[in-house]
Structure formats: structure tokens, C-alpha cells
Amino acid sequence: MQRDVGSLPLSPALRARLLAAGFQTAQELLETGPCGLSKEIGISREEALEALQVVRQECAGDAAKTAGGSGSTRKCTALELLEEEQTQGFIITFCSALDNILGGGVQLTKITEICGAPGVGKTQLCMQLAVDVQIPECFGGVAGEAVFIDTEGSFMVDRAADIATACVRHCQLIAEAHQEEDHLQALETFSLESILSHIYYFRCRDYIELLAQVYLLPDFLSEHSKVRLVVIDGIAFPFRHDFEDLSLRTRLLNGLAQQLIIIANDHKSAVVLTNQMTTRFGQNQSMLVPALGESWGHAATVRLIFHWDNTQRLATLYKSPSQKESTIPYNITLLEGSQEYQDVSRLTSKFTGNLCPFLLVPVLHSFCPSC
Amino acid sequence: MAAGVVWVALKGHPLGVTRHHCSVGGPMGMLRAVCPHGPPWYPRVRYGTPWVPIPSPHRSLRFHPRSAPSHSAGAMVVLRAGLCPGLTEEMIQLLRANNIRTVVDFVSSDLEDVAQSCSLSYKALVAVRRVLLAQFSAFPTNGADLYEELKSSTAILPTGNPSLDQLLDAGLYTGEVTELAGAPGSGKTQVCLSIAASVSLGLRQHVFFLDSTGGFTASRLYQMLQARVEDKEEQLEALQRVQVVRMFDIYEMLRALHEVRDCLSQQVESSAGPLKAVLIDSVSAVLSPLLGGRQSEGLAIMMQLARELKTLAKEFSVAVVVTNQVTRDSSTGALKSALGRSWSFVPSTRVLLQGRAVPWEDGAAPHTACLAKSPRQPTGMQVQLDIGSDAVQEQRPVTPTP
Numbered sequence: 001m002q003r004d005v006g007s008l009p010l011s012p013a014l015r016a017r018l019l020a021a022g023f024q025t026a027q028e029l030l031e032t033g034p035c036g037l038s039k040e041i042g043i044s045r046e047e048a049l050e051a052l053q054v055v056r057q058e059c060a061g062d063a064a065k066t067a068g069g070s071g072s073t074r075k076c077t078a079l080e081l082l083e084e085e086q087t088q089g090f091i092i093t094f095c096s097a098l099d100n101i102l103g104g105g106v107q108l109t110k111i112t113e114i115c116g117a118p119g120v121g122k123t124q125l126c127m128q129l130a131v132d133v134q135i136p137e138c139f140g141g142v143a144g145e146a147v148f149i150d151t152e153g154s155f156m157v158d159r160a161a162d163i164a165t166a167c168v169r170h171c172q173l174i175a176e177a178h179q180e181e182d183h184l185q186a187l188e189t190f191s192l193e194s195i196l197s198h199i200y201y202f203r204c205r206d207y208i209e210l211l212a213q214v215y216l217l218p219d220f221l222s223e224h225s226k227v228r229l230v231v232i233d234g235i236a237f238p239f240r241h242d243f244e245d246l247s248l249r250t251r252l253l254n255g256l257a258q259q260l261i262i263i264a265n266d267h268k269s270a271v272v273l274t275n276q277m278t279t280r281f282g283q284n285q286s287m288l289v290p291a292l293g294e295s296w297g298h299a300a301t302v303r304l305i306f307h308w309d310n311t312q313r314l315a316t317l318y319k320s321p322s323q324k325e326s327t328i329p330y331n332i333t334l335l336e337g338s339q340e341y342q343d344v345s346r347l348t349s350k351f352t353g354n355l356c357p358f359l360l361v362p363v364l365h366s367f368c369p370s371c
Numbered sequence: 372m373a374a375g376v377v378w379v380a381l382k383g384h385p386l387g388v389t390r391h392h393c394s395v396g397g398p399m400g401m402l403r404a405v406c407p408h409g410p411p412w413y414p415r416v417r418y419g420t421p422w423v424p425i426p427s428p429h430r431s432l433r434f435h436p437r438s439a440p441s442h443s444a445g446a447m448v449v450l451r452a453g454l455c456p457g458l459t460e461e462m463i464q465l466l467r468a469n470n471i472r473t474v475v476d477f478v479s480s481d482l483e484d485v486a487q488s489c490s491l492s493y494k495a496l497v498a499v500r501r502v503l504l505a506q507f508s509a510f511p512t513n514g515a516d517l518y519e520e521l522k523s524s525t526a527i528l529p530t531g532n533p534s535l536d537q538l539l540d541a542g543l544y545t546g547e548v549t550e551l552a553g554a555p556g557s558g559k560t561q562v563c564l565s566i567a568a569s570v571s572l573g574l575r576q577h578v579f580f581l582d583s584t585g586g587f588t589a590s591r592l593y594q595m596l597q598a599r600v601e602d603k604e605e606q607l608e609a610l611q612r613v614q615v616v617r618m619f620d621i622y623e624m625l626r627a628l629h630e631v632r633d634c635l636s637q638q639v640e641s642s643a644g645p646l647k648a649v650l651i652d653s654v655s656a657v658l659s660p661l662l663g664g665r666q667s668e669g670l671a672i673m674m675q676l677a678r679e680l681k682t683l684a685k686e687f688s689v690a691v692v693v694t695n696q697v698t699r700d701s702s703t704g705a706l707k708s709a710l711g712r713s714w715s716f717v718p719s720t721r722v723l724l725q726g727r728a729v730p731w732e733d734g735a736a737p738h739t740a741c742l743a744k745s746p747r748q749p750t751g752m753q754v755q756l757d758i759g760s761d762a763v764q765e766q767r768p769v770t771p772t773p
Contacts, residue, residue, distance in 0.1 A: 006675040007625040012668035022449035022473040058626070078567075078580075078613035082589035110585055247663040255660040261585045262619045295709065297555030298656060298696050301585050319556035321564075322591035 002027060008058055010051055017041040026055050089142040091133045091229060091270055093125065094167075097328040101317045102302070108142070108228060108270045111260055111299065115275040115290040116306030120313060121332050122274040123154045126231045129272060130199050131164045133229040136186035139171050144228025144269070145198040147220070149213055152234035155201065164195040200224070207238035211252065214259055221267045228269045230260075236276040236291040250295050257299030273300065448474045448507070455502040457495060465489040474503055521546075524688045528648060531569030531595075534754040535562065538740055539720060540747045543690040545647065548680050548717060552695040552708035553724030558738050558758045559694040560586040562724070563650045565758075566692060568595040572609040576647035580615045581627055583656045587615055621657045621672055628679045635687045646689055651680075653694040655709050662711065670713060677717040693718065708743070720745045724756070 003026040005018050021041045023029055029037065034048040043051075090105030099105045106112050106129060114122045130148055135141025148155060168190060175183035200220075204210040210232075221227055243249045264271045278291040290297065290305070297303070303319035316327040449472060452460040469488050471477050478500055486493040527542040536542045543549055543566070553559045564587075567578045580587060592613065596606045616627050635646060658676070661669030684691045696709040708714075708721060715721075721744040738756040742748055 003626075003629055004675065006671065007622070007629070007679070009622045012671070015668075015671075024448065058622075075614060075616045077611045078589045078592055078615055079607060079610040081587070081615055082593055082610060085589050251660055251663050254656070258583075258619050258656065258660060265585060265617060265619070294554060294698055295655075295659065295696055298584065298653070300555075303556065321560050321586045322588040322594075325556075 003059060005029065008055055010054060014041075014043070014047070014051055017043070026059055029055050030059070088268075089137075089140075091129055091142060092135070092140065093128060094132060094170075095330050098315055098330060101315070101323060101326045101328055102304075103320070103323045106229075106270050106272060107302070108268055109264050110301040111257075111264055111271045111273065112302040112304065113273045113275055113290075113300030114304045114306065115277060117277050117288065117308065120306040120308065121330075122306060123152075123233055124159075124332055126233050126272060126274060127155070127160050127163055129229060130231055131160065131167050131195055133270075134190070134195050134198055135167065135171065136190055138180070138182045138186050139174060142228050143226075145200065145224060145226045146229040146231065147200045147202070147217070147227055149202045149204060149210070149230070149232045150234070151204050151210060151232070151237050153203070154233060157196075160199070161192060161196065164192050168192060168195070198226075200227070204238070206242075207252070210235075210238050211256060214256060214263075217263055218266070221263065221269070225267070227267065229272065230263065230269055231272045233274050234276075235273045239292060240276070250293065253292060253296050253299070257296070260299070261301075450474060450477060455499060455506060457499045457502065462491060462495075462499075465491060474507055478503060526647065526688065526690075528566070528570050528690050529573065530562070531565040531573070531599075532562065532756060534756055535722075535740060538722065538742050538748070538752055538754050540745070543648070543692065544720075545688045545690045546684050547719045548684055548691045548693065549720045549722070550693050550695055550708065550718035551722050551724060552697050552743075554697050554706065554726065557724040557726035558756065559724055560584075560652055561591075561758045562756070563652050563692065563694060564588075564592050564595060566648065567613050567650060568592060568599065568609070570648045571612040572596055572599055572605065574647065576612070576645050578613045579631055579646060579649045580613055581624060581649070581651045582615060582617050583619055583624065583651070584653055585617070586652060587617075589615075619657065621661065621676065624651075624657055625676060625679060628676075628683060632679075632683055632687070635683075635689075646687070648690045648692065649683060651691070651693045653696065655694075655696040658710060659696070673710065673714060677714070681717070697723070715744075718744070 005015065005023050005025065008015075008026060010018070018029070018041060023032075029052065032040065034045055034052055037043075037052065038045045038048040088108050090099070090102075090107060092099055092105040093102075102112075114125060116122050126148070130146040133142055133144045133146050135143070137143045168187075171183075171190060172187060175187055202213055204213050214232075217230065239249055239253065260271050260273075263269070275296075276291045277288045279286050280289045288307070290303075297319075300319070301321060302317070305316045305318050307314055307316070312329050313331065314327050314329055317323055317325055448454070450458065450463050450466060452458060452463055454474075466472075466477065466485070466489060469485065471480060471485065482493060482496045482500065485491070486496055524546065526545045528545065529542045530536055530539065539549070551559050551562055563580070567580055570576050571578050589610070593606065593610065596609050600606060600609075618624050618627055631646070631649065654676070658669070658673050661672055663669070680691050680693070683689060695714075697706045698709045699705070700707050706723065706725070708723070721742070723741045723743045725739050725741065738758050740754055740756050742750050742752045744750060
């Protein structure tokens with residue numbers, strides 16, 4: 001087809017030479033052949049062969065696309081997408097109000113960013129999500145595994161174990177209340193050991209390690225195809241110090257954002273990032289805004305901002321393609337270790353919001369009217 | 372003035388491409404029409420001869436002005452035998468030995484020197500130059516005819532938001548590129564979805580949505596359709612008219628746009644249909660990793676994309692809407708569109724969307740849209756946008772009927 005040479009993914013030096021020699025469309029390149037090409041623009045035959053290979057792939061890709069190819073550039077109508085979205089699960093946070101404002105929980109195939117001041121509960125929510133993604137499907141979860149990339153070193157294993165224990169106990173109580181076959185079957189494989197063994201933990205100490213990890217993640221994910229959540233705890237930390245060239249930082253962050261959205265889309269997983277806050281000085285006031293600048297704000301599809309109001313923690317949905325902006329209060333509670341729970345509905349697992357009396361299975365698609 | 376209708380006669384062509392001949396009054400009266408299925412031939416009209424409009428026998432036959440992408444102005448076309456009569460293979464070899472490879476080199480060189488160094492006849496060179504100039508130079512057209520063509524081919528698409536329509540002078544104009552810029556959370560994706568809903572439902576035209584951020588949510592589009600019309604059949608039909616392509620890389624975007632153009636030029640009814648709007652959300656997500664620093668190829672790719680968008684808009688009369696990020700102006704601190712000065716010349720209309728700065732502190736400040744660049748309206752016009760107005764009251768799981 002008549003693809004312009006400028007739009008083919010060739011190296012810039014090669015492209016400049018081709019344009020100077022007068023080649024304009026991909027067709028002309030393919031007609032010339034490798035010998036003619038190497039003579040005309042003065043490159044070696046191997047390079048000419050490689051370039052023609054790329055061109056041929058692009059043009060073949062064009063022909064395949066019209067027949068409906070695969071991968072991230074699949075064309076589909078909005079109706080098909082709607083059907084896909086409705087069968088897709090959410091990752092619940094065990095805070096019904098938060099799930100409500102998010103539209104059911106953390107969505108798969110989207111990037112969710114959680115911004116907040118220190119100590120407001122971002123890492124707690126990340127750990128909760130890493131456990132909640134593994135809830136079996138009969139209890140309303142997505143039965144996936146989690147990748148946890150830690151840059152600040154704030155992941156505490158014993159806290160994660162606490163959260164996992166509470167989650168398992170919650171599911172056990174539900175199974176006792178409902179007494180169904182598949183519930184009991186699922187519970188056999190859903191235990192503290194299995195939860196902790198399915199959280200893949202990576203520790204990155206600076207931005208180079210973080211970038212390398214993210215760019216290598218697709219290979220890891222294709223081996224572990226059950227991963228449904230990628231958490232990067234502290235995306236701002238490696239980029240905020242030791243960076244003299246701010247435009248380089250912007251470019252790296254933009255490339256990182258595109259890589260993350262490719263991962264989210266190709267592997268049908270949710271990507272959750274946590275961000276820090278910084279101060280912006282206005283005309284006569286200063287306010288706390290998410291760090292990493294204006295351009296980073298476009299990376300996330302959904303943005304949650306956690307902040308304080310005296311002693312109450314609040315969560316605001318700041319950016320979402322399908323939900324309205326709203327604010328809800330939430331709490332972080334400790335696990336009541338040995339206390340007996342008489343009433344299932346009063347069970348508070350780690351990250352709880354308004355105590356919702358209907359926090360039972362199925363949690364996802366029926367929203368309790370009192371919240 | 373040679374007025375009146377000129378007949379177009381179909382003739383066969385050795386390359387298998389239909390070429391239309393017709394004659395206009397005047398000595399150099401060979402007007403060749405352009406057929407979109409083959410290499411474009413340009414009319415050879417002597418400057419000064421008034422151009423007579425020719426009623427085309429069918430819709431696919433159009434006169435392409437200089438905007439056709441494969442022959443840019445200043446055509447860097449390699450000299451080949453048969454490019455024009457009189458240009459033989461040995462001539463080309465002699466010219467190449469003297470470092471004249473492309474049309475531009477030939478036309479801009481001094482023919483006397485060339486005649487001497489290549490030992491070719493000066494007259495022959497002059498004749499070849501005249502033919503090449505007529506073939507590759509720009510084609511003048513009459514202003515009145517341009518206006519007539521514009522009147523018949525331009526349509527104005529309503530955006531679904533009356534205040535935004537007012538800002539854009541009744542709506543989106545086809546044949547132009549419109550840009551929506553805004554900070555995150557200011558409502559760009561919502562406005563794009565609203566445009567898609569309005570065009571697909573109200574006008575029953577196909578819409579192409581290129582998504583590079585993952586922000587396209589079909590359930591939100593469905594919500595908007597539900598708020599506009601009650602009938603479920605119509606809602607589902609409208610959903611089917613919106614084609615979504617997800618791509619996260621600039622080359623994939625260029626490929627997707629090229630496909631759209633192919634579909635449209637071959638007029639394949641099944642996939643594209645009567646396409647009227649192409650929405651790209653967002654253009655800066657794929658371009659900003661390439662810009663900045665010492666690499667200048669990012670600018671080249673950006674201009675390539677700009678050319679594709681403008682050609683798409685102009686040739687096929689579609690309205691192209693792109694979304695962009697904003698950056699802060701270092702001197703004044705005001706918000707302006709990202710991607711720099713070069714990109715600012717590409718869209719003909721630019722709208723800056725603003726939401727709340729700090730949403731958890733102030734009360735509900737509404738979203739506003741401000742006109743930053745427009746060929747028709749005064750800049751600086753500001754209206755209030757109502758983005759969340761067509762949300763349904765409560766959440767309920769929606770299932771389309773099979």
C-alpha cells in the first residue's frame with residue numbers, strides 16, 4: 001500500500017537518507033530491492049535487507065489489520081467493548097464506599113493512581129488490593145495473582161499476612177453462612193500461604209531499576225499469565241531527587257506511562273500506582289497537588305486523592321472516565337486478633353469505610369442502598 | 372472566459388489506470404483528472420487560463436489540489452525514465468553522474484551548465500523542465516469555485532453540548548482539525564464521548580475513536596446514549612456505529628490512520644460506512660515520549676502525523692478532533708497546550724478546558740471551556756460546560772439485549 005516513508009518505524013538516519021534520495025512511498029522501496037537500495041543510498045546490503053524486512057512487516061501488518069488482527073490495535077465497535085466491560089471483574093477494596101465511588105472497585109485494564117500525603121494509607125490500600133485480587137471467583141473476586149514493585153521499602157510482610165488472614169476468615173464466614181459446594185472447594189486453595197506465595201515482590205532502588213523492571217514486565221507477565229494486578233508503590237520517589245534534566249524526566253515518565261498502559265491492556269490487569277504530594281504556590285495561596293508535574297497527571301486513567309480533614313481521612317475521586325467526582329471518608333483498622341465475630345455483617349477487614357451491613361457476597365454488582 | 376460544461380471522455384491507459392481526458396479552450400488544453408486508484412496526474416494548465424469546473428460523472432472522481440501526500444510541494448521525486456516524455460534512461464544516467472537525482476535538483480539547476488557538463492541538448496533540457504514544472508507544481512484554482520466546493524462538502528457536526536456548540540460557531544466543521552486541551556480531569560475524554568454519542572445517534576454517521584490512553588469506557592458512552600434516547604434498539608445501533616481502535620505507539624497510530632484512509636478511499640461500506648468524525652484521545656500521550664532533548668526526529672514524526680490528520684480531514688470531509696495535554700507557561704504561569712509551537716499551527720480551532728484546581732477544598736466550580744484559537748470566532752470566549760449532566764441517577768448493571 002502507499003505508506004509514506006516518513007511513517008515507517010525506521011531509524012532516523014536511514015529515514016533521512018531515504019528521503020534525500022527521493023523515495024516517498026513504501027511501494028517504491030519494495031520495488032527497488034536490497035541491492036538497488038544499498039547502491040542508491042550507500043548503506044551495506046545487510047542494513048538494506050533489514051530495512052526492507054521492517055517495511056514488509058509494516059505493509060503485511062496493514063493487510064492483516066483489515067481482516068481484524070490481534071493485540072492492542074484490535075479494532076472493535078463500542079458495542080463489543082460494552083459487552084467486554086460488563087463481564088470484566090473489579091478488584092474490591094473491602095471498603096464499600098470506596099468501591100462505590102470507583103464504580104465497583106479497581107478496574108482491570110486501567111491505570112489507577114493513588115495520591116496522598118505521607119501516612120494517609122496508600123501502601124495499606126496497595127497491600128489490601130494485592131490480597132483482594134486473589135479472592136476466588138465464587139466469592140466475587142478475580143482470582144488473579146499480584147506483582148508488587150516497591151521503591152520505598154514500605155512493604156511489611158507481617159502486615160500483609162494480617163490482611164491475608166482477615167480476608168481468609170471473611171471468606172470462611174461467608175462460606176459458612178451460605179454452605180455452597182464451590183465455596184468450600186475454593187476455600188481449600190485459598191489460605192495464608194497461597195496468598196503470600198502469589199504476591200511477586202520486586203524491590204527497585206532507583207529510577208533505572210524501576211524503568212528496567214517495567215520494560216521487562218511483559219516477559220514476566222507472559223510466563224505468569226494469572227497476574228491481574230501490578231502495584232508500583234512509590235512511583236514518585238525515584239524520580240524526585242537527583243534529576244537535573246527535567247525534560248528528560250518528563251520524557252521518561254511519559255514513556256513509562258505508555259508502557260504501563262500497554263501492560264494493562266495486553267494482559268488484562270489493573271495497574272495501581274502511588275504518588276506523593278507536593279506544594280504548588282498560587283497567587284496568594286499554596287496548595288497540595290500530586291507530584292511529578294502536569295504531564296504525569298495524564299498517565300493515570302483514574303485518580304484518587306487521599307487527604308486529611310482534621311483527624312478524618314477522606315478519599316476523593318478526582319479523575320475518572322465513567323464516575324462522577326465525589327469524596328468519602330474511610331478508616332484503617334487493626335485486626336482484632338482473637339475476638340469472635342457473632343455477626344458476619346459487622347466484620348471489619350483491614351481497610352474499612354462506613355460499616356456496611358450488606359457487605360456480603362455477591363459484593364460486586366449489587367450496590368447496597370445505605371452507602 | 373471559456374465557460375460551459377466540458378465533457379469527460381474515458382480512455383484506457385497503458386498502466387491499467389483509467390485516465391480522463393478533456394479539453395479546455397486554449398493552446399495547452401490538456402486537463403487530466405485525478406483518479407484515486409492510481410498515481411495522481413496533475414492538470415497541465417498554463418498559468419492564466421481560467422479553470423473551468425468539470426462535473427464529475429461519479430463521486431470518486433475529484434480534482435485533488437496540492438494536498439495529496441505522495442507528492443509534496445517541492446517534490447523530492449527521483450528522476451526516472453518515463454516520468455515525462457523526453458526523459459530517457461541515458462539522459463538520466465548522465466544527469467546522475469552530475470549529481471542531479473531528483474526533480475528538485477533538475478529544476479533548480481542552471482540548464483546551460485548542465486547542458487555543457489552532460490553534453491545534452493539545451494533545447495531538450497528546457498522542454499523536459501517545462502513538462503516537469505507543469506507536472507509537479509501547484510495547481511491554481513479560482514476562489515469562487517473553491518467556495519462552491521466548500522459549500523457543498525463541508526458539514527457542521529453538533530457536539531451534543533449546546534454551550535460548546537456556541538463556542539465553536541454551531542459545531543465541529545468537517546475538513547478541519549479541532550483540538551481540545553486541558554489538565555487531567557478537566558473533561559476532555561467526556562467531551563469526546565459526548566461528540567461520539569451525538570454524531571452516532573443524532574446524525575447516524577460512523578465515528579472512529581482512536582484511544583491511546585485507555586480512557587474510553589463503553590459503559591459511559593452507553594450512559595450518555597441512554598440519557599438521550601429511550602429506545603434500546605437505537606442505543607445499540609448507535610453503539611455499533613462507533614469504531615474503537617486502541618493503540619499506544621506513534622507508528623501504530625500512523626498505521627491506523629492510514630487504514631482509515633484506505634477504507635475511505637475504497638469506500639468499503641461494511642467497516643467505515645459514512646464516516647464523519649475521527650476522534651483521537653490523546654495525541655500528546657504518543658508524541659511526548661519523542662519530543663524534547665536533542666533528538667529532532669520527534670518533530671519530524673509529529674509533522675508526519677499532522678499531515679496525515681489534515682489530509683484525512685480535507686480529502687474525505689471528516690471532522691478530526693484531537694485532545695492534548697497542557698503545560699505551564701514558564702513566564703506567565705498560565706496554562707497552554709502542550710507539544711510546542713510547531714504543533715500549534717496544526718489545528719485550526721483550539722479549545723482549552725478547565726476543571727477545578729483543587730477539588731476537595733472549594734465548592735463545586737463548574738467546568739469551563741475557553742476558545743484559544745479559531746478562524747471564525749473571537750478568541751477568549753468562555754462558556755460553562757456541563758459534563759456530568761447526562762449521568763443516570765443511580766448505578767445499575769446494564770445488559771444489552773442480544
